[in-house]
Amino acid sequence: MKPENVCYDIAMMKNNEPIIFDTADGQELRINMIGSWLKRHFGSKIVKLSLDGGFTCPNRDGSKGTGGCLFCSASGSGDMASDAADNITKALKDQIRLLSAKWPEARYMAYFQSHTNTYASVDVLRKTFDPVLDHPDVMGIAIATRPDCLPDDVLDYLGELNEKTFLWTELGLQTIHDETAKAMNLCHNRKDYDNAVQKLRSRGIRTVTHLILGLPGETPEMMRESLQYVCRSExxxxxxxxxxxxxxxxxxxxxxxERYPGYVPYGTMEEYIHQLIDLIEIIPPEITLHRISGDAPRQTLIAPEWSYKKRTILNSIHREMRLRNTWQGKAL
Ligand code: SF4
Incomplete structure (x- = not known):
């Protein structure tokens, strides 16, 4: 097992030896899941705290577009986030109090997922993000945003944060295909993404990229192209x-x-799992996986009707990988 986020030994991959990333729950984990990675990195369980910074979105207020991305519900993309924009520090402490009763040894990552978390002045960003780092058990911060919402002064501030703490920035790319991006009303494109990744990299800031599988009009080959593009090595x-x-x-x-009535992204869970594993096989082992299944709330979910069963989906993915004797990066 290779414990850290460094280049995996090519010889090991050529020998076709399975890469086992974790065995903590008694099962072989063949995907470089972020939970295990963080545990190795910090030496303790790391729990993400979902915090709502109260930001809006430039794809809703007209500065980039109106109506939002077609798949985004009216409340924004972070439906599972805490509802505590007015008092982040209080929300943070409340969550830690509850979680520490269950996991006394745990430490935390503050996670700002809802809407566009860099869509404000640097002054506002400082007032939002800096206080959470005062808590001794908060080991780092994750900030989700759009690729076209990172002006240079914001990037410089993120660079500062990156010096002080463990930071990653999430970019909602979804697809590299500009025709799909247009159809989904993303109001950003591959060029915006390339620009953002290059600027984040030049400041040493970690990037986590979101891709959505099963967008209308996208073939398996197109999804593969998106994945290969974002996973390229330098x-x-x-x-x-x-x-x-x-x-x-x-x-x-x-x-x-309304735009695609009756559209169902994947007919069955098995279909999704098979396609996903084919894709995982071409992801370099160094790349951490932060999500491999959706988490839409059951009350608002229309399709696929099985996708709220997150635990079942995850268990099935890991089981299928063992059955296939495959692992992340096997097909590289
Ligand atoms: S950029 Fe994010 S918050 Fe804004 S509409 Fe798209 S998914 Fe929703």
């Missing part, structure tokens, strides 16, 4: 630190049901 180092991959969820409150 001098033995993948351009990104992590990936979020998940099936499209059609939810109430989004524009999808």
């Amino acid at each position: 001098s033995c180092e993948p351009a990104i630190f992590g990936l979020k991959l998940h099936m499209l969820n059609v939810v109430r409150g989004s524009g999808l049901p």
Whole structure:
């Protein structure tokens, strides 16, 4: 097992030896999941705290577009986030109090997922993000945003944060295919993404890229192209630190049901799992996986109707990988 985020030995991959990333729960984990990676990195369990910074989105207020991305529900992309924009520090402490009763040894990552978390002045960003780092048990911070919402002064601030703490920035790319991006009303494109990754990399900031599988009009080959593009390496180092991959969820409150009535991204869970594993096999082992399934709330989910069963999906993916005797990066 290779414990850290460094280039995996090519000889090991050529010998076709399975890479086992973790065996903590008694099962072989053949995917470089971020939970295990963080545990190795920090030496203790790391729990993500979902915090809502109260930001809006430039794809809703007209500065980039209106109506939002077609798959995004009216409340934004972080439906599972805490509802505590007005008092982040209090929300943080409340969550830690509850979670520490269950996992006394745990430490935390503050996770700002809802809407566009760099869509504000640097002054506002400082007031939002800096206080969470005062808590002694918060080991780092994850900030999700759009690729076209990282002006230079914001990037400089993120660079500062990166010096002080463990930081990753999440970019909602979803697809490299500009025709799909247009159809989904993303109002950003591959060029914006390339620009953002290059600027984040030049400041040493980790990037986690979101891709959605099963967008209308996308073939398996197109999804593969998106994945290969974002996973490209530059001098033995993948351009990104992590990936979020998940099936499209059609939810109430989004524009999808009206624009694509009756659209179901994957007919069965098995179909999704098979395609996902084919993709995982071409992801370099150094890249951490932050999500491999959706987490749409059941109350608003329209399709695929099985996608709220996150635990079942995850267990099935890991079991299928063992059955296939495959692992992340096997097909590279
Ligand atoms: S997915 Fe993100 S960028 Fe798109 S509308 Fe929702 S909050 Fe805005």
